[in-house]
Amino acid sequence: MRIALDAMGSDRAPAVEVEGAVGALLDGRDDLTVVLVGDRDRLEAELARHPAAPRDRLLIHHASEVIEMGEAPATAIRRKRDSSIVVGVNLLKAGEVDAFISAGSTGAVMAASLVTLRTVQGVDRPPVGARIPTATGRCLALDVGANVDTKPHQLVQFAELGSVYAEDVMGIENPRVGLLNIGTEPEKGNEAVVEAYGLLEKATHLNFIGNVEGREIVSGKCDVLVADGFVGNVLLKFYESVAGLITAMLRRELAEAGIQLDLDRIFRSLDYAATGGAPLLGVNGVVIICHGGSPPLAIRNAIGVAAQSVDRRMVEHMAARLARPAEGSATE
Amino acid sequence: MRIALDAMGSDRAPAVEVEGAVGALLDGRDDLTVVLVGDRDRLEAELARHPAAPRDRLLIHHASEVIEMGEAPATAIRRKRDSSIVVGVNLLKAGEVDAFISAGSTGAVMAASLVTLRTVQGVDRPPVGARIPTATGRCLALDVGANVDTKPHQLVQFAELGSVYAEDVMGIENPRVGLLNIGTEPEKGNEAVVEAYGLLEKATHLNFIGNVEGREIVSGKCDVLVADGFVGNVLLKFYESVAGLITAMLRRELAEAGIQLDLDRIFRSLDYAATGGAPLLGVNGVVIICHGGSPPLAIRNAIGVAAQSVDRRMVEHMAARLARPAEGSATE
Numbered sequence: 001m002r003i004a005l006d007a008m009g010s011d012r013a014p015a016v017e018v019e020g021a022v023g024a025l026l027d028g029r030d031d032l033t034v035v036l037v038g039d040r041d042r043l044e045a046e047l048a049r050h051p052a053a054p055r056d057r058l059l060i061h062h063a064s065e066v067i068e069m070g071e072a073p074a075t076a077i078r079r080k081r082d083s084s085i086v087v088g089v090n091l092l093k094a095g096e097v098d099a100f101i102s103a104g105s106t107g108a109v110m111a112a113s114l115v116t117l118r119t120v121q122g123v124d125r126p127p128v129g130a131r132i133p134t135a136t137g138r139c140l141a142l143d144v145g146a147n148v149d150t151k152p153h154q155l156v157q158f159a160e161l162g163s164v165y166a167e168d169v170m171g172i173e174n175p176r177v178g179l180l181n182i183g184t185e186p187e188k189g190n191e192a193v194v195e196a197y198g199l200l201e202k203a204t205h206l207n208f209i210g211n212v213e214g215r216e217i218v219s220g221k222c223d224v225l226v227a228d229g230f231v232g233n234v235l236l237k238f239y240e241s242v243a244g245l246i247t248a249m250l251r252r253e254l255a256e257a258g259i260q261l262d263l264d265r266i267f268r269s270l271d272y273a274a275t276g277g278a279p280l281l282g283v284n285g286v287v288i289i290c291h292g293g294s295p296p297l298a299i300r301n302a303i304g305v306a307a308q309s310v311d312r313r314m315v316e317h318m319a320a321r322l323a324r325p326a327e328g329s330a331t332e
Numbered sequence: 333m334r335i336a337l338d339a340m341g342s343d344r345a346p347a348v349e350v351e352g353a354v355g356a357l358l359d360g361r362d363d364l365t366v367v368l369v370g371d372r373d374r375l376e377a378e379l380a381r382h383p384a385a386p387r388d389r390l391l392i393h394h395a396s397e398v399i400e401m402g403e404a405p406a407t408a409i410r411r412k413r414d415s416s417i418v419v420g421v422n423l424l425k426a427g428e429v430d431a432f433i434s435a436g437s438t439g440a441v442m443a444a445s446l447v448t449l450r451t452v453q454g455v456d457r458p459p460v461g462a463r464i465p466t467a468t469g470r471c472l473a474l475d476v477g478a479n480v481d482t483k484p485h486q487l488v489q490f491a492e493l494g495s496v497y498a499e500d501v502m503g504i505e506n507p508r509v510g511l512l513n514i515g516t517e518p519e520k521g522n523e524a525v526v527e528a529y530g531l532l533e534k535a536t537h538l539n540f541i542g543n544v545e546g547r548e549i550v551s552g553k554c555d556v557l558v559a560d561g562f563v564g565n566v567l568l569k570f571y572e573s574v575a576g577l578i579t580a581m582l583r584r585e586l587a588e589a590g591i592q593l594d595l596d597r598i599f600r601s602l603d604y605a606a607t608g609g610a611p612l613l614g615v616n617g618v619v620i621i622c623h624g625g626s627p628p629l630a631i632r633n634a635i636g637v638a639a640q641s642v643d644r645r646m647v648e649h650m651a652a653r654l655a656r657p658a659e660g661s662a663t664e
Contacts, residue, residue, distance in 0.1 A: 135577060146514045148522035182478045182565040190480035190562050214569030218577045230522050231563045233514040237546030238567055239574060245467060245550045246578050246599075253598050259591055266585050267578075 001031055003306050004097040005299070007038035008066045008084040009104025011292045014038055017103070018046045020299025022053045027300075032307060033057045035097055037088040039064065063087040066104075069292065073107030077115065085109055089116045092285045099286035099306035101277065103294045110145060113283045120315070122322030123282035125150070127158045127229065128289060129165060130236050130278045136220030140166055141180075143229035144236045144278065145289075150228040152195035155179070159206055160321050161281040162224035168312035169279070169305060170223070178212030178222030180231060185211070192228065200226075243267065276305035282318060286310055333363055335638050336429040337631070339370035340398045340416040341436030343624045346370055349435070350378045352631025354385045359632075364639060365389045367429055369420040371396065395419040398436075401624065405439030409447065417441055421448045424617045431618035431638035433609065435626045442477060445615045452647070454654030455614035457482070459490045459561065460621060461497060462568050462610045468552030472498055473512075475561035476568045476610065477621070482560040484527035487511070491538055492653050493613040494556035500644035501611070501637060502555070510544030510554030512563060517543070524560065532558075575599065608637035614650060618642055 005021055007014040014036070021034040036043050040062040047053060047060075065083040067076045077086050085104055089112040092100045102109045110126065119126055128145025131138040142162050143150065150158075159177045166175035179197055181189040186197050188211060200208040212222050214235075227235070247263055254261055277290040277298065286309040288302045309315075337353055339346040346368070353366040368375050372394040379385060379392075397415040399408045409418050417436055421444040424432045434441045442458065451458055460477025463470040474494050475482065482490075491509045498507035511529055513521040518529050520543060532540040544554050546567075559567070579595055586593055609622040609630065618641040620634045641647075 135580075148514070180566060182480070182562055190560075193562075214566040214571075215573040217570060218573045228522075230514055230525075231566055234512060234546040234563055234567060235570055238549060238571070239546075241547040241550045242571060242574050243578065246575065248467075249598060250582070253593070257593065259593065261585070261589065261591065266581060 001307055001310055002033045002035055002097040003099045003101065003303055004035045004037055004061070004088045004091045005303070006084045006088050006100070006102035006104050007036040007043055008063070009102045009292070010290065010294050010299075013103070014043055014046050016294060016296050017299055018043065018050065019296035021058060021303065022050045023296060023300040024303040025054050025057055026052065028304065029307070032303075033059060034303065035059045035061050035091065037061045037063050037084045037091070038066075061087065061091065067108045069105050071105065071108070073105060073111040076105070076108050077112045086112050089113055089287075092287070093117055098310045099288070101288045101290065101299070101302050101306055103290035103292055103299065106145060106289050109287065109289050110280060113280055113285070113287050117283040117285045117287070120282050120284060120319045120322055123157050123161065124154050126280050126282035127161060128278050128280050129162060130232075131170070131275050132217060132225070132236070132239065134218045134220035138170065138275070139217060139220065139223055139225050140170065141217070141225040141227060141232055141236065142281065143227065144232040145229055145280065146233045147229040150192065152192050152199055155192065155196040155226050155228070156199045156203060157282065157322065158226045159200060159203070159208070159224065161318055162226065163206060164314060164317045164321055165279060165281055166223050168314040168317060169308050172223045174207045175223035176207050176209045176221075177224045177226060178209055178216075180217075180225055180227035181211035181213065183211065184213060196226070275301060277302035279305070279309070282322075284315060286315060333639060333642055334365045334367055334429040335431045335433065335635055336367045336369055336393070336420045336423045337635070338416045338420050338432070338434035338436050339368040339375055340395070341434045341624070342622065342626050342631075345435070346375055346378050348626060348628050349631055350375065350382065351628035352626075353390060353635065354382045355628060355632040356635035357386050357389050358384065360636065361639070364635075365391060366635065367391045367393050367423065369393045369395050369416045369423070370398075393419065393423065399440045401437050403437065403440070405437060405443040408437070408440050409444045418444050421445055421619070424619070425449055430642045431620070433620045433622065433631070433634050433638055435622035435624055435631065438477060438621050441619065441621050442612060445612055445617070445619050449615040449617045449619070452614050452616060452651045452654055455489050455493065456486050458612050458614035459493060460610050460612050461494060462564075463502070463607050464549060464557070464568070464571065466550045466552035470502065470607070471549060471552065471555055471557050472502065473549070473557040473559060473564055473568065474613065475559065476564040477561055477612065478565045479561040482524065484524050484531055487524065487528040487558050487560070488531045488535060489614065489654065490558045491532060491535070491540070491556065493650055494558065495538060496646060496649045496653055497611060497613055498555050500646040500649060501640050504555045506539045507555035508539050508541045508553070509556045509558060510541055510548075512549075512557055512559040513543035513545065515543065516545060528558070607633060609634035611637070611641065614654075616647060618647060
């Protein structure tokens with residue numbers, strides 16, 4: 001299996017990417033090859049710092065350009081044909097690799113994937129998922145990648161894609177699907193979710209458990225949380241920052257009281273980024289987006305998640321699921 | 333000044349309400365009278381447990397019915413004309429009290445206020461505000477009361493109302509208004525917020541600072557955060573639950589490590605409910621909604637906030653602000 005890794009994407013690229021890739025290779029399966037996509041000279045220099053790296057399974061694919069975070073995605077992927085993101089997605093499209101991972105511009109990865117890989121038939125807009133930690137495990141929230149003004153039938157597509165991901169990659173059988181809403185009654189919410197509720201109820205092959213309120217997410221009420229990208233994105237970013245605020249408050253208190261407590265360890269399970277990035281679902285290929293501030297561990301875990309997605313043939317399952325107009329399904 | 337308090341609203345009514353009211357009267361201004369609205373016999377029995385209560389300033393107004401949390405608001409306020417919520421709002425409408433506070437059904441309080449008090453001219457839908465704790469103080473987020481599918485010009489009305497509240501009640505001069513969005517650029521977001529951005533930019537009497545992302549809320553980037561009620565409500569409920577999850581994790585760790593740390597004290601500043609409830613803004617009267625799980629302190633603080641709102645003539649200021657079609661304002 002070959003996984004392409006955008007080596008120029010993160011805030012501390014390429015050091016973080018190289019360290020993450022080396023870790024994944026040393027600790028993981030023998031049939032795995034990582035293709036680092038980026039500036040060859042910089043990557044060679046970085047690799048020189050990892051003498052133990054298995055170079056036969058750690059290749060470099062040169063890409064001369066980098067798409068910056070501030071650039072408009074559509075323009076950037078058109079103009080920077082030799083950027084690590086565009087080149088990496090092209091490798092996936094050409095079948096030279098089985099998956100692509102990037103900690104660069106989410107918008108650019110989404111745009112390149114959409115244009116080059118295209119969506120699985122039956123998917124209008126590929127959502128980005130995030131595995132939010134809950135009291136009992138994890139919940140895949142999607143979309144958190146900011147597909148806005150999502151239509152009701154597109155929310156149903158998110159439910160289908162999320163269910164396959166939860167089964168294949170998170171190992172959850174018959175995952176419980178919840179619809180993010182402001183109340184539990186079917187008639188609650190805005191126009192889009194009220195209509196989506198009706199469609200989801202009819203999609204009997206899904207394990208739809210109804211509406212899930214903001215306060216119920218972390219209690220572990222559902223495995224797949226369906227949401228429009230506007231609210232999903234706001235929620236995820238807010239969540240990160242609240243955890244940060246609380247940790248900062250605690251650190252101050254602990255320091256004042258002279259108490260030693262390893263907060264990083266305690267809160268590790270809350271760190272969604274460390275759990276293997278955010279999958280872009282519903283395109284023809286395994287694509288994983290990592291946080292720009294990812295540590296090497298996050299990259300390493302993302303490689304593991306990508307390998308699992310390929311192994312379990314997630315994309316095939318999504319295509320099969322979305323293609324059949326299942327009874328009651330709303331993929332029209 | 334007379335403030336009506338729904339004494340039957342909270343999860344532990346009327347004990348919590350009575351204790352909160354007694355606290356506010358003993359510790360507050362001498363010209364304050366609290367009118368407890370609810371079952372006279374139960375309230376007399378409860379008051380008997382507070383011998384120090386200043387009974388000359390603590391009156392009972394009998395109401396024989398209670399609207400339960402699960403009831404459909406519109407139906408409930410029509411059928412239960414003698415409920416504590418309907419009676420309390422009627423007292424405010426009749427000018428017998430200057431403000432009304434309830435920890436009962438948010439929907440019923442909103443519905444009764446809308447029908448009986450009506451909105452200030454120029455306000456389509458009254459938003460509910462919540463004071464979210466930030467690293468530097470507090471930020472009024474509105475709407476968190478679930479006005480969904482909010483139109484762009486209604487988001488501008490939220491900005492106007494929030495600015496007046498921030499000035500009058502939170503004491504913030506020229507409050508910075510932010511628009512909750514998924515990115516900082518003006519073109520980001522769904523259709524409603526993109527259009528609202530343009531309208532807010534033209535409303536030069538507002539101190540509009542642009543888009544605010546989910547992660548920027550708790551950093552204190554703005555004083556007034558404008559949002560559709562769907563995302564605002566989800567965010568607020570999620571926030572409460574995340575804080576709860578983190579506290580539970582910590583409590584377990586601290587217990588295991590045998591460390592004494594008063595988490596309640598540390599996290600008190602995060603408890604938005606304790607800071608005086610959530611104002612319903614844009615109706616002709618001071619109305620404050622408290623959490624069903626409010627402790628007595630939250631009720632007491634809500635009484636303080638209500639008194640401040642009346643003192644500063646907040647409703648008059650809102651009416652004056654919304655009535656004038658200020659240059660560039662979008663209150664059409």
